[in-house]
Amino acid sequence: xxxxxxxxxxxxxxxxxxxxxxxxxxxxxxxxxxxxxxxxxxxxxxxxxxxxxxxxxxxxxxxxxxxxxxxxxxxxxxxxxxxxxxxxxxxxxxxxxxxxxxxxxxxxxxxxxxxxxxxxxxxxxxxxxxxxxxxxxxxxxxxxxxxxxxxxxxx
Amino acid sequence: xxxxxxxxxxxxxxxxxxxxxxxxxxxxxxxxxxxxxxxxxxxxxxxxxxxxxxxxxxxxxxxxxxxxxxxxxxxxxxxxxxxxxxxxxxxxxxxxxxxxxxxxxxxxxxxxxxxxxxxxxxxxxxxxxxxxxxxxxxxxxxxxxxxxxxxxxxxxxxxxxxxxxxxxxxxxxxxxxxxxxxxxxxxxxxxxxxxxxxxxxxxxxxxxxxxxxxxxxxxxxxxxxxxxxxxxxxxxxxxxxxxxxxxxxxxxxxxxxxxxxxxxxxxxxxxxxxxxxxxxxxxxxxxxxxxxxxxxxxxxxxxxxxxxxxxxxxxxxxxxxxxxxxxxxxxxxxxxxxxxxxxxxxxxxxxxxxxxxxxxxxxxxxxxxxxxxxxxxxxxxxxxxxxxxxxxxxxxxxxxxxxxxxxxxxxxxxxxxxxx
Numbered sequence: 350x351x352x353x354x355x356x357x358x359x360x361x362x363x364x365x366x367x368x369x370x371x372x373x374x375x376x377x378x379x380x381x382x383x384x385x386x387x388x389x390x391x392x393x394x395x396x397x398x399x400x401x402x403x404x405x406x407x408x409x410x411x412x413x414x415x416x417x418x419x420x421x422x423x424x425x426x427x428x429x430x431x432x433x434x435x436x437x438x439x440x441x442x443x444x445x446x447x448x449x450x451x452x453x454x455x456x457x458x459x460x461x462x463x464x465x466x467x468x469x470x471x472x473x474x475x476x477x478x479x480x481x482x483x484x485x486x487x488x489x490x491x492x493x494x495x496x497x498x499x500x501x502x503x504x
Numbered sequence: 505x506x507x508x509x510x511x512x513x514x515x516x517x518x519x520x521x522x523x524x525x526x527x528x529x530x531x532x533x534x535x536x537x538x539x540x541x542x543x544x545x546x547x548x549x550x551x552x553x554x555x556x557x558x559x560x561x562x563x564x565x566x567x568x569x570x571x572x573x574x575x576x577x578x579x580x581x582x583x584x585x586x587x588x589x590x591x592x593x594x595x596x597x598x599x600x601x602x603x604x605x606x607x608x609x610x611x612x613x614x615x616x617x618x619x620x621x622x623x624x625x626x627x628x629x630x631x632x633x634x635x636x637x638x639x640x641x642x643x644x645x646x647x648x649x650x651x652x653x654x655x656x657x658x659x660x661x662x663x664x665x666x667x668x669x670x671x672x673x674x675x676x677x678x679x680x681x682x683x684x685x686x687x688x689x690x691x692x693x694x695x696x697x698x699x700x701x702x703x704x705x706x707x708x709x710x711x712x713x714x715x716x717x718x719x720x721x722x723x724x725x726x727x728x729x730x731x732x733x734x735x736x737x738x739x740x741x742x743x744x745x746x747x748x749x750x751x752x753x754x755x756x757x758x759x760x761x762x763x764x765x766x767x768x769x770x771x772x773x774x775x776x777x778x779x780x781x782x783x784x785x786x787x788x789x790x791x792x793x794x795x796x797x798x799x800x801x802x803x804x805x806x807x808x809x810x811x812x813x814x815x816x817x818x819x820x821x822x823x824x825x826x827x828x829x830x831x832x833x834x835x836x837x838x839x840x841x842x843x844x845x846x847x848x849x850x851x852x853x854x855x856x857x858x859x860x861x862x863x864x865x866x867x868x869x870x871x872x873x874x875x876x877x878x879x880x881x882x883x884x885x886x887x888x889x890x891x892x893x894x895x896x897x898x899x900x901x902x903x904x905x906x907x908x909x910x911x912x913x914x915x916x917x918x919x920x921x922x923x924x
Contacts, residue, residue: 358867359922367923390863390879391893414893416861417923474867 357470358477359417366421371428372410384413385487387479387500392419396427396487404435409488416480418471423484425465435492441465442485448472449481521822526814527903529554540873543911548693548721548852548899549877551746553807560806561748564799572798573772573789587798590805591788597808597816598738598755599729605761607788608801611752612720613643615739616687618754618791619716620647622764623685630656633682635713637675637699638664638889639692642882644718648687658682664889668695668844676707683713690722694881694897695844696827696852698722705734714760720744724901725823725850727816736760742800747807751800754791761787768793811902819902826900827851830909837916843895851900854881857916860923862894868919869896874912 376382376397386393392415399408409427430438444458445465451472459466471481479500490498527533530552535542544552564586570579572587591603600606609615628634634648638661652659660683662675670688679686686708691698705715716737719728723740730738737760742751756764766773766784770793775783784790811819830853834840839858857865866878877897880887887893898912 357871359864364923390861391887392861416863418864474870477863477867480863 358474360467360470362425362464362467363417363421366424367417370411370420370424373412373424374410375412376408376410379408379491381491381494383487383491383496383498385483385490385498385500387415387419387483389479389500390416392416392480392483394419394423394484394487396423396484396491398430398488398491400435400492406430406433406435406438411484411487415483418468418477418480419483422468422481425467426484426488429463429465430488438488438492442489445485446482449478521818522814523822523903523905526554527905529556529810530903531555531558533903537873537875538871540871543872543874543908545874545876545898545900545904545908545912547724547901547904548744548881548897550743550749551724551901552903553746553748553803554810556810557747557803557807561799561803564802571795583798586802586805587796590801590808593805593808593812594753594755597723597728597812598753599731600755601731602758604787605730605755605758607754607756607761607791608796609739609752609754609791610750610797611741611743612718612739613647613741613752615737615752615754616644616716616718617647618767619737619739619756619764620651621767623714624651624655624657625765626763628655628657628684631658631682632684633658633660633680635660635662635675635678635683635686635708637662637670637688639668639670639695639697639699639883639886640687640689641693641718641720642884643720644687644689645885657684661885664695664697664886667846668692668697668886669846669848670697670699670704672700672703675704679707679711679713681711683708683711685714685716687716687718689718689720690728691719691725691850691852692844692883692886693721693852694854694883694886694895695846696849696854697844697846698726698848698850700848701735702733709734721850721852724811724819726820730755742804742807745804745807746810747804748797748800751797751804753804756787758787761791764791766790766793770794772796814902822902823851823900826904826906826909827853829906830898830900830912833909833913834916837913837920839920840916843890843892851904852897853899854895854897856892856895857920858923860919862896864923865896865916865919868922869912869915872911872915872918874915876912 379397380400381398384395394413396411409430411423449471486498568582570583572584591606594606595603648659663671708715714736717735719740724745738755743749773793841856843854862878879894
């Protein structure tokens, strides 16, 4: 049995974030929150955000259930977003999305994505792109003031 | 973790079932996926196609491409003969009384919708009841909900037990004076349960209710005899019977079909048309408006011939062996939970392993060249019944061997190791 997959989609960092997700908690007083639902598999997360008046994300957390890819993606998303602006979060999602659908990234985008690049292998499994993008959709909906995002919405 | 001693069983089956020859009939089995030999365990979603079916489809386009029931020219007549020969083959497969009882549709879904719409526009009155079961595919739920909302009928649902069997006592109690139709799946696509449709039909008829059987899964894995079952309607899709996609069958007792108004109007379903009045064609043409999927129908006819040559009894016996072997192997894997453990069960095994998400399992198996279905299998109420979001589902067919089951077991053990 080969272990090629660990070079590919189920990288160690992803498996660790699935086992022990960061910021996996309900937030008591978020300024923004939204649910992300994948109707194809029933996966559902709630993403909570605290955004300052200046538009800086001061806290992010999530709870809910889903597969290893979506949970690890949510975990690593929360780590990356703290301290960033709403604008920066939007740009990061766009770059993340470009990466997981398999489009080539420029040097600046690669640097910007940092450790989120462990999800670069997801494009080989098109059915799983939605899993990786699900918490990001929820985050964007929360910032926009929508209550729900589904993977069936276009980006 | 070990699944021995049944692992590493010889590839060759002990029965006379010619599985090696069958495997060579399906060219796609020679393909590699993701660099691994294909282990196809997703026949409940769609069956693979033997070369003879592919040849029948291309043969139509290459040798006798013409419309049917229309031209007097040579090719049109040949195409019509091939098309109608398929109808006769399907009649034989189902043991229907006459070919007129076989209507070609685009699939089982279209066939159920055809009956739902037809009954709604004829016999169903507000307050009448349609009885289904908790294990129906969405295609046998949604059409009835649509006419519930448009025509004011009531939709009743018979419950299932923890092993995934129909609760027959509860079913019998739900039959009543307003029950007009019982629509029930023969073999559950997500649980594998084989329902006692003959008994169901008898009980329903005692209440003067019609019976529709969804045979989408059963038709490919066991003999299905509409006269023995005594159902009023029966539907299936060609692609699950090793035939092309986009073609299916509505069987109906002749008088039932004659009483059912057509759902789609157009060419070929008429005897005469003026702007004042149209006279519909006789059964089955009444239900086949527009140019049909001629190549699909011809391919389906060839697929029926293929399974007839193997013998449905032989297929059923072989798949029972495979099912028993797969149940034994999977039951030996710790933390593996089978969903659907009915006493009467087809070679369809839904399972969950520990807290591994079905989609992670699906992807980890995909990397090993193992194709199986993950998700809710278009049976969300079944998932809700067992309080789960999704399962992985291995479904076995005529071209599967014990080695496929062994590969699946190895893949599951590998997935457990990766995800632990």
